[in-house]
Amino acid sequence: MEGSFVIKAHLHNNSLKGKGTAVVVGASLSGLMTGIALAREGLHVTILERASEGRPGGAGLQVDGARFGQSKTEKLLRNLASQGKSTVQLWTTIESRLREEAKSTAGIELHYNTRVEEVGQDTHSAWAITDQEETVHGDILVGADGHHSMVRRFVAPHRPDATFAGYMVWMASMNEEDLPEEQRPSYHEPKVRMLDSRNGFLFGSIIDREDGTGNRRVGCTWYDNSRNDLLRHLGCVEGDVVLHSLRGKDVPEQTLTELNDQATKRWDEPFATVLRHATATRTLIGIPIKEYVPDQLIKGRVALVGDAAHVPAPITASGFNQSLIDAATLGSCVAGGLDGEAAVEALKAYEAERLKKVRRMVQSGQSYSQSFGRA
Numbered sequence: 045m046e047g048s049f050v051i052k053a054h055l056h057n058n059s060l061k062g063k064g065t066a067v068v069v070g071a072s073l074s075g076l077m078t079g080i081a082l083a084r085e086g087l088h089v090t091i092l093e094r095a096s097e098g099r100p101g102g103a104g105l106q107v108d109g110a111r112f113g114q115s116k117t118e119k120l121l122r123n124l125a126s127q128g129k130s131t132v133q134l135w136t137t138i139e140s141r142l143r144e145e146a147k148s149t150a151g152i153e154l155h156y157n158t159r160v161e162e163v164g165q166d167t168h169s170a171w172a173i174t175d176q177e178e179t180v181h182g183d184i185l186v187g188a189d190g191h192h193s194m195v196r197r198f199v200a201p202h203r204p205d206a207t208f209a210g211y212m213v214w215m216a217s218m219n220e221e222d223l224p225e226e227q228r229p230s231y232h233e234p235k236v237r238m239l240d241s242r243n244g245f246l247f248g249s250i251i252d253r254e255d256g257t258g259n260r261r262v263g264c265t266w267y268d269n270s271r272n273d274l275l276r277h278l279g280c281v282e283g284d285v286v287l288h289s290l291r292g293k294d295v296p297e298q299t300l301t302e303l304n305d306q307a308t309k310r311w312d313e314p315f316a317t318v319l320r321h322a323t324a325t326r327t328l329i330g331i332p333i334k335e336y337v338p339d340q341l342i343k344g345r346v347a348l349v350g351d352a353a354h355v356p357a358p359i360t361a362s363g364f365n366q367s368l369i370d371a372a373t374l375g376s377c378v379a380g381g382l383d384g385e386a387a388v389e390a391l392k393a394y395e396a397e398r399l400k401k402v403r404r405m406v407q408s409g410q411s412y413s414q415s416f417g418r419a
């Protein structure tokens with residue numbers, strides 16, 4: 045158990061750190077941004093992630109550019125996300141830049157393959173208990189563990205779950221050089237296109253890969269409100285709660301055939317080819333859409349950021365963008381240190397600054413979901 049040894053070692057060191065210590069659960073985009081923001085304020089940060097390092101991740105995200113009055117930390121995060129520009133970026137590009145920044149930032153310990161099974165707090169500290177039976181303490185603990193957050197269960201046990209919005213998106217993507225030559229998009233095409241049809245719509249994206257090849261990735265996000273029975277039948281949705289996404293290997297053959305036919309009839313090239321390729325190789329993924337309007341973002345020494353805190357419909361294109369502001373705001377709230385009651389006061393200031401804004405953000409997508417989603 046090499047992993048347990050590593051965490052034990054840092055547990056001893058934690059008590060030696062200057063302005064305070066934080067434990068962050070989750071090292072996806074929100075967890076990495078939060079870790080960077082807290083470490084820049086002089087905290088020692090331990091980030092615990094259940095997945096392994098460098099996992100693949102598909103989507104293109106619309107990322108907002110610089111905004112008036114941004115702090116130095118917000119500026120850094122925006123530069124890492126998109127060089128400070130409003131543009132579409134691949135999830136993998138953003139994640140790898142944030143991960144490299146976190147690794148090179150003094151005061152951050154990043155542990156992959158470490159699942160947090162329980163969190164708790166008393167008047168002196170908050171802690172996470174991992175699947176390696178280690179307890180990691182901090183002055184504060186931050187849940188950045190996504191839409192199905194375990195930390196949210198602790199913060200808001202009366203409303204622990206995000207709610208299924210009544211529709212899903214199919215996501216598929218392909219490198220442009222793997223498309224037939226005549227279908228490769230020209231460099232004059234817009235980066236994002238919306239294609240409409242009677243029973244749904246599709247966002248097509250053409251995004252720079254930034255992997256040194258100069259090539260792009262062509263992606264599809266297909267909104268579909270006709271598969272709710274399938275999602276329930278396969279256990280992706282239970283009652284009102286989304287349990288997991290639908291992986292390509294689990295999609296029934298009949299559904300793949302239907303998607304293939306519909307792609308050919310409904311969508312223009314190159315997107316129809318991308319979808320047909322994804323059904324043939326079972327690389328498509330189905331994501332049931334969920335929403336969560338929070339009533340609280342903190343409980344004592346424990347706070348939520350990102351999708352753990354608020355889940356907006358993707359049509360708002362604001363989940364990542366607001367997660368970035370969560371991270372930067374939390375950073376500025378802990379700037380005075382976390383000694384004693386200061387930790388609790390810092391989190392209260394974070395909630396006071398963010399709660400109303402993130403509630404409005406999720407609510408802005410709800411009327412769309414009510415009209416497109418099917419009960």
Ligand SMILES: Cc1cc2nc3c(=O)[nH]c(=O)nc-3n(C[C@H](O)[C@H](O)[C@H](O)COP(=O)(O)OP(=O)(O)OC[C@H]3O[C@@H](n4cnc5c(N)ncnc54)[C@H](O)[C@@H]3O)c2cc1C
Pocket residue numbers: 069070071072073074075092093094095103104105106107158159160161188189190191193194213265331349350351352358360361362363364365366367
């Ligand atoms: C189809 C789609 C399109 C979108 N488009 C946009 C867009 O255009 N613009 C935009 O701003 N946003 C968009 N979003 C939202 C955006 O993707 C998310 O808001 C953003 O990525 C933040 O995610 P997160 O890091 O909070 O959560 P996640 O990415 O879900 O990360 C949670 C992490 O926590 C880890 N974890 C979970 N439980 C545990 C545990 N017990 N122990 C340890 N680790 C754990 C997980 O492994 C994961 O790494 C879109 C979302 C979807 C679904």
